[in-house]
Amino acid sequence: MTETLIKVDLNQSAYDNDMVHNRWHPDIPMVAWVKPGDDFIVETYDWTGGFIKNNDSADDVRDIDLSIVHFLSGPIGVKGAEPGDLLVVDLLDIGAMPDSQWGFNGFFSKNNGGGFLTDHFPQAQKSIWDFKGMYTSSRHIPGVNFAGLIHPGLIGCLPDPKLLETWNTREQALIDTNPTRVPALAVPPFAATAHMGRLTGDAKAAAAATGARTVPPREHGGNCDIKDLSRGSKIYFPVYVEGGGLSMGDLHFSQGDGEITFCGAIEMAGWVHLKVEVLKGGMAKYGIKNPIFKPSPVTPNYKDYLIFEGISVDEYGGQHYLDVHIAYRQACLNAIEYLKKFGYSGAQAYSILGTAPVQGHISGVVDIPNACATLWLPTEIFDFDINPTADGPTKFIDGSIDMPLSPDL
Amino acid sequence: MTETLIKVDLNQSAYDNDMVHNRWHPDIPMVAWVKPGDDFIVETYDWTGGFIKNNDSADDVRDIDLSIVHFLSGPIGVKGAEPGDLLVVDLLDIGAMPDSQWGFNGFFSKNNGGGFLTDHFPQAQKSIWDFKGMYTSSRHIPGVNFAGLIHPGLIGCLPDPKLLETWNTREQALIDTNPTRVPALAVPPFAATAHMGRLTGDAKAAAAATGARTVPPREHGGNCDIKDLSRGSKIYFPVYVEGGGLSMGDLHFSQGDGEITFCGAIEMAGWVHLKVEVLKGGMAKYGIKNPIFKPSPVTPNYKDYLIFEGISVDEYGGQHYLDVHIAYRQACLNAIEYLKKFGYSGAQAYSILGTAPVQGHISGVVDIPNACATLWLPTEIFDFDINPTADGPTKFIDGSIDMPLSPDL
Amino acid sequence: MTETLIKVDLNQSAYDNDMVHNRWHPDIPMVAWVKPGDDFIVETYDWTGGFIKNNDSADDVRDIDLSIVHFLSGPIGVKGAEPGDLLVVDLLDIGAMPDSQWGFNGFFSKNNGGGFLTDHFPQAQKSIWDFKGMYTSSRHIPGVNFAGLIHPGLIGCLPDPKLLETWNTREQALIDTNPTRVPALAVPPFAATAHMGRLTGDAKAAAAATGARTVPPREHGGNCDIKDLSRGSKIYFPVYVEGGGLSMGDLHFSQGDGEITFCGAIEMAGWVHLKVEVLKGGMAKYGIKNPIFKPSPVTPNYKDYLIFEGISVDEYGGQHYLDVHIAYRQACLNAIEYLKKFGYSGAQAYSILGTAPVQGHISGVVDIPNACATLWLPTEIFDFDINPTADGPTKFIDGSIDMPLSPDL
Amino acid sequence: MTETLIKVDLNQSAYDNDMVHNRWHPDIPMVAWVKPGDDFIVETYDWTGGFIKNNDSADDVRDIDLSIVHFLSGPIGVKGAEPGDLLVVDLLDIGAMPDSQWGFNGFFSKNNGGGFLTDHFPQAQKSIWDFKGMYTSSRHIPGVNFAGLIHPGLIGCLPDPKLLETWNTREQALIDTNPTRVPALAVPPFAATAHMGRLTGDAKAAAAATGARTVPPREHGGNCDIKDLSRGSKIYFPVYVEGGGLSMGDLHFSQGDGEITFCGAIEMAGWVHLKVEVLKGGMAKYGIKNPIFKPSPVTPNYKDYLIFEGISVDEYGGQHYLDVHIAYRQACLNAIEYLKKFGYSGAQAYSILGTAPVQGHISGVVDIPNACATLWLPTEIFDFDINPTADGPTKFIDGSIDMPLSPDL
Known part of the structure; x- marks a missing residue:
C-alpha cells in the first residue's frame, strides 16, 4: 500500500x-x-483548519480570524532536488476524508476580507455541500x-531567503499606498x-516574524486557485532550496474560475496522492519563472455552456482601461442577474459561480x-433547462x- | 441557393x-x-479594407491609418425586431473568400496603437498565413x-442615441485623464x-461627427474578439433600434484568447452565413445587458495543452492589486520565453500566441x-514535441x- | 488558388x-x-451519379439500377509512389457543391439491395436533407x-492484378454458396x-469484364463508410501500383455508424481538398494491411448521449454466437422503438440513425x-428533450x- | 457516512x-x-473470487475452473419497484479496495474458454497491473x-421465472448444435x-439446477462488459421481480471495447457507490427491452487516436458476409502487428488492446x-510516439x- x-x-x-x-x-x-x-499520500486540513462547520449558520464565516490561514501539509524534501531544478509533481488522485464527505462555500464580510463581489454581497453567508x-x-x-473538479488550491515549494525578501518588500510597498483600506490591499507577515511547523523557540520566532502569508499566488505557485490543477494533472514547480520543500493544502472539491466567492471554492479536508520527479536544471533549460502544468486527462466533460460577456465598464457606468478584472466582474454580475430570473437569490447564484466548474476566459484585451x-x-x-426560450424563464x-x-456584529 | x-x-x-x-x-x-x-450570406472586407497586403514587408502595418477601421457589412434590418428584444443569430458557417485564401497577423508600432506586449515588441512586424x-x-x-477557429471579431446591433451618447461621454472622460498618452487610452469620434454607409450630405456629416469608433467591445457586443463566437455558435444580441441593424466584419481565421497581437488575429476577408430570429422582450425577461451566446458544436478539439501561469507582479517586479491584465501578460511572456528555447524568435512566439487557438483563463482573482x-x-x-523532457529542449x-x-520612420 | x-x-x-x-x-x-x-481539389458526383432527385417521391430509390454505382473521381497518380509505400492523404476540407446544398437518404426495396433492417422496412423510402x-x-x-460530419464514403488506391484476382475469387466463392439469395451475398463484375474512365475499346472491354465492384470495403480501403474519415483527418493508404491511383467519391454530409440505411448516409455531390505525401516502404515498416488513419481535430462535439444496448439474440428470439452484427441490429431496433414513443414513424427513426452522428460501439465480444x-x-x-422522465415521453x-x-411494382 | x-x-x-x-x-x-x-455502497470480489493472484505465473489463469464465476454482490431490493418499472441507477463512484490496489488481465487457454484471438494466443498468459x-x-x-475508466463489467436485476426459462432454452438450443465444441458455444446451468446466496437446502438445490450462468449479457443487462458504464453514468434497468433485485460485480479498472482478452479487462475487487430511483411503468412507456444508459461526465479524455480498420475477410483469406465480429478481429490483429514493430510481443500488444480505453466502432455494415x-x-x-513517420518505427x-x-499441462 x-x-x-x-x-x-x-x-x-x-x-x-507539527507536519503542518x-x-x-x-x-x-x-x-x-x-x-x-x-x-x-499527504493528508491535509481544510484551509481554515476546521474553523468552518457543517451547520446552518454563517457566524463562523463572519467571525473567522483570517490570519490563521492556510494550514498546509509539509514541507516534504525530495532527495537530489536543488535550486534551479524543476520538481515534477503528478497529482495521481485527490479525495475528501472518508468520514468528512462535505465542504463549505461562502462570502466573507466586507470588513473581513470580502470577495470579488463584496460591494454587492457585503455580509457573511455560507452554503454547505454534500459529496x-x-x-x-x-x-x-x-x-x-x-461532478467535482477536485484540486489543491495551494501547492508549491519553499522560497529561498532572497525570494522571500522580494515578496515581503513588494507587498509591503503596495500596502503602504493605502494601509487602512478595507479590505486590505495585501497582508504582511504576522x-x-x-x-x-517543526520550528521552535527563537528560530520559530525569527521565522514567524518574516514568514510570508500564504494568501497570494506567487512565483513558486502557492495559492493559485487554478481549478485545472486537478487530480490527474502534472505540474513543474521551480525549486529554490535543497530538497524543494513541497507543501500543499486548501483542497477544493470544485471551484469556478476566479474562486470569486473567496470563502472560497467548495473547501474540504482531504488527501492527495502524489508522485515526484526532478528535472535537473529545468528552470534555465526552459526559461521557467512560474510553474507550468499539463491538464488531467480526466475532468468533468461539460460541453453545453451559456456564455456571458462582460466589458471593462463597471456596474456604475465608470470607464476603465483594458481592465480584465472589471470585465470579468461584469460577466459574473450578468450571469447572476440571469440566474435570478429562474428564482435563485443573488447569493445562491453567486455561490454557483464560485463552486461549479465555471470557466472564465479572457477575450479581447487590446x-x-x-x-x-x-x-x-x-x-x-x-x-x-436554463437556456433562453421564447416563453421566457420559468x-x-x-x-x-x-x-x-x-x-456584522 | x-x-x-x-x-x-x-x-x-x-x-x-455603400453597404459598408x-x-x-x-x-x-x-x-x-x-x-x-x-x-x-454577408460578405465582408478584412477589418482594414484591404490595406494590409500578402507580401513580405511590414511597412503597411507600420503605416496604416487606424482611424479607418473597422469596415463592417450592414446594417441589416430584421422585421419585427424592436428595442428590448433579443436578436438571435445563428452563425451557420463562415469562410474566407474563395480567391483570397490567406490572412495576416502583426504588431503595430508602439506609436501607432501598439499591442498587448508593445513594450517588448515596439516596432511593426507582420506574418502572412496561408489557408x-x-x-x-x-x-x-x-x-x-x-485548424482555424473561424469567427467574426466584430458583430452587433446599432445603438440608439442614448446608448451612443453614453459611450461617447464615458470614453471621452477616460481620454481626458491623459489626452496625450501613446498609445491612446481610447479613440473619440473622427x-x-x-x-x-448610405448616409450622405448633412446627415452623413452630422452622424460622422458623433459616430462611435468601432474599436472597443461595448454593451451591444461589437468588437469583442471572442474566438468562441465561431462558426456554429448562437448569439443573443440586445436590440436598441427598430429592426436591430445587425452589422459584422473583422473576420478571423483563428485567434488566441486576448487577440494579444492586436493586428490582430489571422485577419481575412470572407463571408458569413447567418440565420436570424427574434426573442420578443428578451432583454427584460432574462436580465440581459451584454450579449450571451452558446458555443459551436464544431470547434478544433485540441486537448493536450502546456499551461503557463502568470501573476499580477509585472515584468519589472512591480506589485499590482488583483490585476488580471498584468497576470495574463506575465503568462504570455512566460510562454514566449519557453518557445524561444525551441528556436523561435520572440516575435514568432508572440504571433503564435496571437493566432493559434490559445486559451486565456482567469484563475484566482481574490x-x-x-x-x-x-x-x-x-x-x-x-x-x-514541445513538452519538457529531462534532455532539455531541442x-x-x-x-x-x-x-x-x-x-518606425 | x-x-x-x-x-x-x-x-x-x-x-x-472520363475522369470518373x-x-x-x-x-x-x-x-x-x-x-x-x-x-x-477533386469534385465528385454523388454515388449514384445524380439518379436520386430532390423531390418527394421514393420512386427513384425503388427503381435505381445499383450496378451503376459508385461513380468515383480519379484515379490520380502521385509521382514516386510505388507498391509497398503508404500514400498519406490529408483531407484538408470537404464540401457540397455550392449550387447543390442538399442530400438524400433512404432505404432500398428488399428486392433491390435492402438495408440493415430490410426485414422491417422492405419498401423504398426516401428523405431529403437541406444544408x-x-x-x-x-x-x-x-x-x-x-452539424454534419462530412466525409468521403469511398476512397482508396487502385489494386494490382493479384489483389484484384483475390477479391474476385473470394467474393465469387461466397456468391456460389447461395447465388439466388435476395438480397445478394455479394456482387460480381458486371x-x-x-x-x-479513359479506357476505351478492347482494353476497356477486358478491364470491365473483371473490374471489381465498388460496393464493399477491401484491403485498400474503398467503400469503408467510416464517418470518422472526416474533413481534417489524415489517412495512410497502401499503394499497390506505380503512382498509387487514388480515387474517391460517395461523399456524405453526415452518417451514423454502420450506414445502416444503405441508401445511404446523407448522400451528396461535392468536392474534396486533399494533400498527398508518400511514406516510402511504409507497408512493411509498419505491418500495414488495411489503411490506418488519425481523426480530425474538428468534428461535431456532441457529448450528451442516450445509449441503447443490443445483444446477439435476434428479434425473433433466436440465439446467435457472439454475433456483433445482430447485437447492433438489436440496439438499432431498440432505439427505433424508443423514438417512436415521441411520435416518429419507424422509418423516420431509422433514417435518423442512418444520418445523424450516431456512434456504434462494440462492447463485449467474448x-x-x-x-x-x-x-x-x-x-x-x-x-x-428525449431523455426518460417520470412523466413518460411527450x-x-x-x-x-x-x-x-x-x-414495389 | x-x-x-x-x-x-x-x-x-x-x-x-451469503450476500454473494x-x-x-x-x-x-x-x-x-x-x-x-x-x-x-456495495463491495464486491473480483469476478473469480480471488482465484487469480498478484504474482508472475499464469498457472492460475490456466487452471481456473470457470464454472465458479462471476461472484456478484446482491441482490438488493428496492421498495416499490415492480415488474415493468425501470430501476434508475446512478453509479456515483467506483474504486478498488484500499488494500488491494492492483488488477489482472490475461488470456485463457483455448482449452479453458480461450478469448477473441484464441487461435493466435492459445496458451494461458497473464499481466498484473498496479494502480x-x-x-x-x-x-x-x-x-x-x-487513466482507468472504472466500471462494473456485470450489473443487472434478477430475471423472473419466464425470462429465466427463455434464457436456458435458447442457450441450450445453441449448445445442442455443437455440444463438444472447444471453446463451448454457451454454458448451461451447473x-x-x-x-x-442465502438459499439453502432443497430450495438452493432446486434453484442451482436451473440458475442461469452469469457469463453472457442478456435482456436484463448482466455481463455486458460495456466500458462506458463507468463511474458517473446513469443506467435504466428493466425490473422483472418485486424489488428488482440488483446485483453487481466483475469490476474493471479499465477495459478496451470488446474485452477481447476475456480474462478479462483489468479485473479487480472493489466497491461501488450507487443511488437508486424507480421510474414507474418505464418499460412500456419507453419501449425498453434492454437497459439504456447515459454516459458519465467524467471519463478519460484521450483525443489523439491511431485508428485501425478491419474488414470481414478473415486472417486466412476467407470471405464472410457482413460479419462485424470478424471485421473487428482483423482490426485488432492489424493493431497488434503495428505495435510489434515498436518491440512489443504479440501477447503484450493483445493485452494493451484488452485493457486500455481502446474504442471499437462499427463502421459500414451494409x-x-x-x-x-x-x-x-x-x-x-x-x-x-507511436505515430507513423518517414523514418519508420523505433x-x-x-x-x-x-x-x-x-x-497447457
Whole structure:
C-alpha cells in the first residue's frame, strides 16, 4: 500500500500538528524526505483548519480570524532536488476524508476580507455541500448538482531567503499606498498566529516574524486557485532550496474560475496522492519563472455552456482601461442577474459561480478602452433547462430556501 | 441557393461600397431587410479594407491609418425586431473568400496603437498565413500548423442615441485623464475617415461627427474578439433600434484568447452565413445587458495543452492589486520565453500566441494582492514535441526565417 | 488558388466524364499526376451519379439500377509512389457543391439491395436533407437538426492484378454458396454498366469484364463508410501500383455508424481538398494491411448521449454466437422503438440513425454466447428533450409528416 | 457516512459470504432493502473470487475452473419497484479496495474458454497491473500508463421465472448444435459450483439446477462488459421481480471495447457507490427491452487516436458476409502487428488492446459482402510516439520483459 507520509486528525488543532504550517519560510524544516520516482499520500486540513462547520449558520464565516490561514501539509524534501531544478509533481488522485464527505462555500464580510463581489454581497453567508461519490449538491442551493473538479488550491515549494525578501518588500510597498483600506490591499507577515511547523523557540520566532502569508499566488505557485490543477494533472514547480520543500493544502472539491466567492471554492479536508520527479536544471533549460502544468486527462466533460460577456465598464457606468478584472466582474454580475430570473437569490447564484466548474476566459484585451471577458456556465449542472426560450424563464426555484446570512456584529 | 445579401469586391475601395460602414450610429440606414427565420450570406472586407497586403514587408502595418477601421457589412434590418428584444443569430458557417485564401497577423508600432506586449515588441512586424482547407500555416513562422477557429471579431446591433451618447461621454472622460498618452487610452469620434454607409450630405456629416469608433467591445457586443463566437455558435444580441441593424466584419481565421497581437488575429476577408430570429422582450425577461451566446458544436478539439501561469507582479517586479491584465501578460511572456528555447524568435512566439487557438483563463482573482491567469498552449499545433523532457529542449527551429520588421520612420 | 484537378458537371452524365470510373481495375489510366506535398481539389458526383432527385417521391430509390454505382473521381497518380509505400492523404476540407446544398437518404426495396433492417422496412423510402451552412435538417423528418460530419464514403488506391484476382475469387466463392439469395451475398463484375474512365475499346472491354465492384470495403480501403474519415483527418493508404491511383467519391454530409440505411448516409455531390505525401516502404515498416488513419481535430462535439444496448439474440428470439452484427441490429431496433414513443414513424427513426452522428460501439465480444453492441444517440440533435422522465415521453412529433414510400411494382 | 450495504472480506471464500451469488435465479433472496432515493455502497470480489493472484505465473489463469464465476454482490431490493418499472441507477463512484490496489488481465487457454484471438494466443498468459491513484501500469508490459475508466463489467436485476426459462432454452438450443465444441458455444446451468446466496437446502438445490450462468449479457443487462458504464453514468434497468433485485460485480479498472482478452479487462475487487430511483411503468412507456444508459461526465479524455480498420475477410483469406465480429478481429490483429514493430510481443500488444480505453466502432455494415470495423488506439497512453513517420518505427521496447505464459499441462 502507498505510504501516507503526513496524517492529520480533524479532531486535533492544526497548530498541534507539527507536519503542518501556515507561512512560507525557508527555515521551516522538512517533515519527510522522499526519492525521485516515489509516490505517497499527504493528508491535509481544510484551509481554515476546521474553523468552518457543517451547520446552518454563517457566524463562523463572519467571525473567522483570517490570519490563521492556510494550514498546509509539509514541507516534504525530495532527495537530489536543488535550486534551479524543476520538481515534477503528478497529482495521481485527490479525495475528501472518508468520514468528512462535505465542504463549505461562502462570502466573507466586507470588513473581513470580502470577495470579488463584496460591494454587492457585503455580509457573511455560507452554503454547505454534500459529496455523493463524484457529485456534490447543497441543501442551501436547490436545483444544482455536478461532478467535482477536485484540486489543491495551494501547492508549491519553499522560497529561498532572497525570494522571500522580494515578496515581503513588494507587498509591503503596495500596502503602504493605502494601509487602512478595507479590505486590505495585501497582508504582511504576522507572527501571532504563525504556525512554523517543526520550528521552535527563537528560530520559530525569527521565522514567524518574516514568514510570508500564504494568501497570494506567487512565483513558486502557492495559492493559485487554478481549478485545472486537478487530480490527474502534472505540474513543474521551480525549486529554490535543497530538497524543494513541497507543501500543499486548501483542497477544493470544485471551484469556478476566479474562486470569486473567496470563502472560497467548495473547501474540504482531504488527501492527495502524489508522485515526484526532478528535472535537473529545468528552470534555465526552459526559461521557467512560474510553474507550468499539463491538464488531467480526466475532468468533468461539460460541453453545453451559456456564455456571458462582460466589458471593462463597471456596474456604475465608470470607464476603465483594458481592465480584465472589471470585465470579468461584469460577466459574473450578468450571469447572476440571469440566474435570478429562474428564482435563485443573488447569493445562491453567486455561490454557483464560485463552486461549479465555471470557466472564465479572457477575450479581447487590446481593443481600447474595453477589455472583454466571458463567463462560461455549464448548463448541464442544473436540474432544469436554463437556456433562453421564447416563453421566457420559468421560476423553477421557489425561493423557500436560501443561504444562511450572519450580519456584522 | 442562399441569397448573398451584401457583396464586397476586394478590388474596390470599401469606402465606395455603400453597404459598408466604419462607425456606430443609429442613423446609418439599413441596407437590407430580412424576416425572422431567414438565412442569408454577408460578405465582408478584412477589418482594414484591404490595406494590409500578402507580401513580405511590414511597412503597411507600420503605416496604416487606424482611424479607418473597422469596415463592417450592414446594417441589416430584421422585421419585427424592436428595442428590448433579443436578436438571435445563428452563425451557420463562415469562410474566407474563395480567391483570397490567406490572412495576416502583426504588431503595430508602439506609436501607432501598439499591442498587448508593445513594450517588448515596439516596432511593426507582420506574418502572412496561408489557408489550406481547414488548416493554416505561415511562411514566416515555421513548425506550426493548425485548424482555424473561424469567427467574426466584430458583430452587433446599432445603438440608439442614448446608448451612443453614453459611450461617447464615458470614453471621452477616460481620454481626458491623459489626452496625450501613446498609445491612446481610447479613440473619440473622427469624422474625416468616417464611412457612414448610405448616409450622405448633412446627415452623413452630422452622424460622422458623433459616430462611435468601432474599436472597443461595448454593451451591444461589437468588437469583442471572442474566438468562441465561431462558426456554429448562437448569439443573443440586445436590440436598441427598430429592426436591430445587425452589422459584422473583422473576420478571423483563428485567434488566441486576448487577440494579444492586436493586428490582430489571422485577419481575412470572407463571408458569413447567418440565420436570424427574434426573442420578443428578451432583454427584460432574462436580465440581459451584454450579449450571451452558446458555443459551436464544431470547434478544433485540441486537448493536450502546456499551461503557463502568470501573476499580477509585472515584468519589472512591480506589485499590482488583483490585476488580471498584468497576470495574463506575465503568462504570455512566460510562454514566449519557453518557445524561444525551441528556436523561435520572440516575435514568432508572440504571433503564435496571437493566432493559434490559445486559451486565456482567469484563475484566482481574490487572493490579495495577486491575480492569477493561465495561458493554455495546445501542443498539437506544433510539428515537434514541445513538452519538457529531462534532455532539455531541442532547437527544432534554426532561426533562418523571421517575421518582416519595419522600423518606425 | 488551389487547383481543381477533376471537375464534374452535375448536368452531364457521369458516364460522359472520363475522369470518373465505377469499377476497380489496375488498368484504369491516371487522369492526373501530382507530386508529394501537393494540395488540390477533386469534385465528385454523388454515388449514384445524380439518379436520386430532390423531390418527394421514393420512386427513384425503388427503381435505381445499383450496378451503376459508385461513380468515383480519379484515379490520380502521385509521382514516386510505388507498391509497398503508404500514400498519406490529408483531407484538408470537404464540401457540397455550392449550387447543390442538399442530400438524400433512404432505404432500398428488399428486392433491390435492402438495408440493415430490410426485414422491417422492405419498401423504398426516401428523405431529403437541406444544408444550411454546417447544419442539416429534413422536410421529411421534423424535430431534428445537426452539424454534419462530412466525409468521403469511398476512397482508396487502385489494386494490382493479384489483389484484384483475390477479391474476385473470394467474393465469387461466397456468391456460389447461395447465388439466388435476395438480397445478394455479394456482387460480381458486371461489364454492361462499367465506366472504366479513359479506357476505351478492347482494353476497356477486358478491364470491365473483371473490374471489381465498388460496393464493399477491401484491403485498400474503398467503400469503408467510416464517418470518422472526416474533413481534417489524415489517412495512410497502401499503394499497390506505380503512382498509387487514388480515387474517391460517395461523399456524405453526415452518417451514423454502420450506414445502416444503405441508401445511404446523407448522400451528396461535392468536392474534396486533399494533400498527398508518400511514406516510402511504409507497408512493411509498419505491418500495414488495411489503411490506418488519425481523426480530425474538428468534428461535431456532441457529448450528451442516450445509449441503447443490443445483444446477439435476434428479434425473433433466436440465439446467435457472439454475433456483433445482430447485437447492433438489436440496439438499432431498440432505439427505433424508443423514438417512436415521441411520435416518429419507424422509418423516420431509422433514417435518423442512418444520418445523424450516431456512434456504434462494440462492447463485449467474448461472453458466450452473446455479443453486446451499443448505439449512442446524441440527444442534442433533437429540438426537444428525449431523455426518460417520470412523466413518460411527450409526443412532440404529431405524425402529420412522413417519408415518401414507393411500394414495389 | 454512506452505509456500506454489502461487505466482502478478500481473505474469506466468496462461497462463505451469503450476500454473494454466482447464478441468476428469481428465488435468490434479497440481502438488503433500500428506498428510492437512497445511496449506499456495495463491495464486491473480483469476478473469480480471488482465484487469480498478484504474482508472475499464469498457472492460475490456466487452471481456473470457470464454472465458479462471476461472484456478484446482491441482490438488493428496492421498495416499490415492480415488474415493468425501470430501476434508475446512478453509479456515483467506483474504486478498488484500499488494500488491494492492483488488477489482472490475461488470456485463457483455448482449452479453458480461450478469448477473441484464441487461435493466435492459445496458451494461458497473464499481466498484473498496479494502480497509482487514477493511473495504472504493468510490470509485465513496459511503456504504457493510462487513466482507468472504472466500471462494473456485470450489473443487472434478477430475471423472473419466464425470462429465466427463455434464457436456458435458447442457450441450450445453441449448445445442442455443437455440444463438444472447444471453446463451448454457451454454458448451461451447473449446480456443483453454484452459489445461490442465502438459499439453502432443497430450495438452493432446486434453484442451482436451473440458475442461469452469469457469463453472457442478456435482456436484463448482466455481463455486458460495456466500458462506458463507468463511474458517473446513469443506467435504466428493466425490473422483472418485486424489488428488482440488483446485483453487481466483475469490476474493471479499465477495459478496451470488446474485452477481447476475456480474462478479462483489468479485473479487480472493489466497491461501488450507487443511488437508486424507480421510474414507474418505464418499460412500456419507453419501449425498453434492454437497459439504456447515459454516459458519465467524467471519463478519460484521450483525443489523439491511431485508428485501425478491419474488414470481414478473415486472417486466412476467407470471405464472410457482413460479419462485424470478424471485421473487428482483423482490426485488432492489424493493431497488434503495428505495435510489434515498436518491440512489443504479440501477447503484450493483445493485452494493451484488452485493457486500455481502446474504442471499437462499427463502421459500414451494409456494403456487401464486407463489414468494416475500426479499432481506436489512444496514442497518449504510450511513453513514446507511436505515430507513423518517414523514418519508420523505433523499437522503444527492448523485449527483455514479457508476460508470464503457462503452457497447457
